[in-house]
Amino acid sequence: MKVKDKTRFIIFLIISLCLALGIGYGLYYLTDVVFNGSVLNWLAENYYYMETRHDKATGEISYYYLPIWPKLKLLILTLFLFQTAFFVFTIYLATHLYARIRVRKSISNTGRMLHTYMHHDLDSNDVFPSSYAEVATQIVQIKSTMQRHEQAMKAETDRKNDLITYLAHDLKTPLTSVVGYLDLLEEAADMPEEQRKKYIHITLEKALRLEKLINEFFGITRYSLQQIVLEKEVIDLSFMLMQLTDEFYPLLTSHGNTVELQEEDNLTVYGDSMKLARVFNNILKNAISYSYPNTPIKVYAGKREKDIFICFINQGKTIPSEKLNAIFEKFFRLDEARSSNTGGAGLGLAIAKEIVTLHGGAISASSENEMTTFSVTLPLY
Numbered sequence: 001m002k003v004k005d006k007t008r009f010i011i012f013l014i015i016s017l018c019l020a021l022g023i024g025y026g027l028y029y030l031t032d033v034v035f036n037g038s039v040l041n042w043l044a045e046n047y048y049y050m051e052t053r054h055d056k057a058t059g060e061i062s063y064y065y066l067p068i069w070p071k072l073k074l075l076i077l078t079l080f081l082f083q084t085a086f087f088v089f090t091i092y093l094a095t096h097l098y099a100r101i102r103v104r105k106s107i108s109n110t111g112r113m114l115h116t117y118m119h120h121d122l123d124s125n126d127v128f129p130s131s132y133a134e135v136a137t138q139i140v141q142i143k144s145t146m147q148r149h150e151q152a153m154k155a156e157t158d159r160k161n162d163l164i165t166y167l168a169h170d171l172k173t174p175l176t177s178v179v180g181y182l183d184l185l186e187e188a189a190d191m192p193e194e195q196r197k198k199y200i201h202i203t204l205e206k207a208l209r210l211e212k213l214i215n216e217f218f219g220i221t222r223y224s225l226q227q228i229v230l231e232k233e234v235i236d237l238s239f240m241l242m243q244l245t246d247e248f249y250p251l252l253t254s255h256g257n258t259v260e261l262q263e264e265d266n267l268t269v270y271g272d273s274m275k276l277a278r279v280f281n282n283i284l285k286n287a288i289s290y291s292y293p294n295t296p297i298k299v300y301a302g303k304r305e306k307d308i309f310i311c312f313i314n315q316g317k318t319i320p321s322e323k324l325n326a327i328f329e330k331f332f333r334l335d336e337a338r339s340s341n342t343g344g345a346g347l348g349l350a351i352a353k354e355i356v357t358l359h360g361g362a363i364s365a366s367s368e369n370e371m372t373t374f375s376v377t378l379p380l381y
Contacts, residue, residue, distance in 0.1 A: 019090070047072045110135070118143060174206040181206070230272040230358055234381060237267040237308065241301055244280050248288065256293040259284075263301035269308055270381035275355045279363075280310070282348035283374045287314035290372070303380070307361070312374045319367035327365055328353040 044065060053062045110132070117127045117139060128136035181203040185196065245252075245259040252258060269276070287297050295315040302309060319327065328349050356363045361378040 017090070023086075047075060114139065174210040177206040178203055178210065230275060232271050233273060235269050235271055235273045235276065237269045237301060237310075238263045238265060240273070240277060241280065241299060241310070244277065244284060245299070248284055251285070251288055252297075255288055255291065257288055257291050258296045260296045260298045261301075262299070264303055267301055267303060267308065268381055269378050271359050271378065272355075276359070276378075279352040279355050279376065280312075282352045283312050283376070286348060287312050287372070287374070290314065290316045292316050292370075307377045307379055310376045310378075314372055315370055316372060318370050319365070319372055324365055324367055328363065 047068050048065045049068055051064045051066050053064060054060075055062065113127050113132070116122065117124060124136045124140050128139075181199045185191070185199055185203075191199075241261060241263055245261055248259070284297070284299075291297060291314040298311075298313040300309075300311040300313075353363050356376055356378070359378055361376060363374070363376050365375070366373050
């Protein structure tokens with residue numbers, strides 16, 4: 001407690017004691033002056049007895065009031081205890097009121113210091129006194145965490161806005177081409193069949209590209225609004241992976257890639273089949289997009305002591321470490337070229353991580369020597 005606060009407390013205590021003494025003197029004045037006769041009569045009736053004495057020499061009779069000491073002592077003790085209790089209660093009330101005032105003042109001061117520190121770029125030592133050292137340490141940590149979260153949210157928002165801007169800009173190119181070729185087809189009724197087929201094919205390609213870009217817009221909107229809910233069941237993981245590789249056969253063929261699947265027999269996991277299929281779909285699609293042509297993509301699945309692991313390994317450009325750390329963030333695209341066919345909305349791996357985390361598992365990525373590995377672990381059923 002500071003010297004100034006001690007002085008205030010002592011003054012407050014002296015005032016309380018003076019008030020208690022004043023009340024005590026007031027009670028004394030009431031009994032001794034105002035109600036003097038009635039009080040004396042009450043004392044005489046209850047705590048004194050009359051003794052008659054006869055003087056043989058003079059023949060006079062005298063009357064004396066003598067105290068009944070046991071009862072009088074009990075009265076004095078009762079009054080003393082009452083006065084002590086009243087004094088203690090006064091002290092307690094005074095300290096309690098003072099403490100409440102101190103707490104309110106402390107809360108007010110703390111709130112004012114918190115507002116100053118949180119809304120200004122100041123050092124904690126310039127805002128909080130030494131007596132607030134522990135509070136200051138916690139507030140510094142909270143502010144630092146909030147700033148990191150704000151920066152992360154700002155970076156995510158900036159990436160999302162940039163992506164939407166890029167996609168909106170990219171919509172113009174295929175749309176212009178579609179409109180242009182359709183105009184040519186409509187105007188040139190006598191166009192040679194071979195040239196007509198060529199223009200129709202180009203128009204279809206541009207329309208498909210336009211559809212992909214529009215789907216990316218919807219993907220961003222759905223991710224912002226959705227809340228993933230799991231519907232768990234026992235899943236034949238071996239069959240799911242085999243089915244997955246079969247479904248990607250056309251895309252694998254177009255890229256000249258193959259899948260080498262190695263998994264244990266009767267491998268089961270407890271989870272949401274649709275959501276986990278989406279995880280493996282996103283990872284495999286990413287592996288195909290960034291693999292060198294005519295290279296195999298290896299998929300391993302097996303059981304360990306405490307979990308089940310699934311690994312996807314592809315051969316392609318080594319992912320820089322700074323990008324590898326951000327690869328599971330929302331709206332992060334490994335290929336930043338706007339016109340790249342491989343660059344999606346940057347949601348696939350972020351969604352995969354969220355689904356795996358909800359299953360109590362983990363997902364990670366590593367890349368070196370032109371070999372990239374995505375690893376998924378899930379709890380044993």
